[in-house]
Amino acid sequence: MIKRYDLVIRGGLIVTGSKIQKADVGIKGEKIVAVKPDLLEKEASRAINASGKYVMPGVIDVHVHPVYENDMGGLSLTAAHGGTTTLIHFAYAKPGMKLIDTIKSYQEEGLRKSYLDFGIHGTLFDPASQIEEIPKAFDLGISSFKMFMTYAKLKWMTDDYHLTAAMDLIAECGGLTMVHAENGLVTDYLEDRSLRRGEDQKKVFLKTRPDLLEAEAIFRALTIAAITRCPLYIVHLSTAKGIFPVQQAKGEGQIVYVETCPQYLTMTDAKLQKLGPLAKIGPPLRTEKDRLALWKAIQKGIIDVVASDHAPKAKKIEDPFFEAPYGSPQSETMLTVTYDEGVNKKKIKPSKLVQLFSENPAKIFGLYPKKGVIQKGSDADLVIFDPKYAHTIRHENQHSGAPYTLYEGRRCVGKPVFTIQRGKILVEDGELMGKTGGAKFLSTKITKGR
Ligand SMILES: [Zn+2]
Helix, strand or coil, X not given: CCCCEEEEEECCEEECCCCEEECEEEEEXXXXXEEECCCCHHHEEEEEECCCCEEEECEEEEEECCCCCCCHHHHHHHHHHCCEEEEEEEEEECCCCCHHHHHHHHHHHHHHHCCCXXXXXXXXXXXXXXXXXXXXXXXXXXCEEEEECCCCCCCXXXXXXXXXXXXXXXXXXXXEEEEECCCHHHHHHHHHHHHHCCCCCCCCCCCCCCHHHHHHHHHHHHHHHHHHCCCEEECCCCCCCCHHHHHHHHHCCCCEEEEECHHHHHCCHHHHHHHHHHHCCCCCCCCHHHHHHHHHXXXXXXXXXXCXXXXXXXXXXXXXXXXXXXXXXXXXXXXXHHHHHHHHCCCCCHHHHHHHHHHHHHHHCCCCCCCCCCCCCCECCEEEEEEEEEEECCHHHCCXXXXXXXXXXXXXXXXXXXXXXXXXEEEECCEECCCCCCCCECXXXXXXXX
């Protein structure tokens, strides 16, 4: 007998960005077909009892780097274990590489290896020779482009001339510019001066990358974006000082979105002093004052998105600090630590969490309401989250390619117990049930712009 539903999720608390309601979710094929009370178990091929649990839209992680210890397959695997159902990857067009060829190879890899639906941001390491390819990227479903205002020594930095040229063209094409906002030349000078003085680079890590240089770069990016009328997205905001220019620009009606990451919401420089190279990330872990200011900015609606900046590297605690690369694994722990720090400590409500992790990223990148909400007609991308599940984070239980987690030994209450993508159960109570090869590439679309 053909059942009305392939899957029903019964008795849970449905959380969306606007409300929490007790209801059942009926799924047929890849879609949500009913959200209402009292769906009948006998009308479904399978029923999941979600009483006492939150049923939330799957996490949409728009800041991931599938080029280090996780490729697009491995990254989607660790992400799925953390409650994520959609990823938007940075496709690295390094100096000497072509933007379009790079995007195509990521699309191909994702379709072959990913467990999760995915989109792509073009990432320009050498805009001077890559800008001209931007319009063609839109034909491939790419509408967001990242540039670095820092990492001058690595030769990844975009100068203001090319940042302006890129934003001008991106705005004309109807896209969005994303920036890593830190003043790369000033941080390089401060680092060189400190090296000449023979200072311990771990101890002065924060001093050589001061908060003012994030605020300055944000203000500069906002200025160029305003002049070119280009929508702007600030990745990984980390400082209290950086909040002010954003708040002002938003107040004036400028189209700007702001992201922070779980690491800046849960950790400070104290972690770096303890774990050295493992906690070396850019921008750096900041002060307690910064951390609390970021939570305030979330409460006030200044920060729109929380994303992982997952960049797992094969680092060991005894590695020399200065030579160690930037980055840490974050994807799998993101939802549980942010929930624990935010909801359990009464800084935010579950609906706010859903805004930050699902609804806002879906809206910014044009995936809404296909993704980012639980309603009839949307993709059945869901995470069932047990708010009472007490657990201790251990690297040995994680699936990232990094040999460590920065959250080792951290107690958390609340954990994703089911990850469901387009009606298929991917992860059930820590066990992988899904397989690769069924992921879809998602075209992004920026709806607000010039
Ligand atoms: Zn990043």
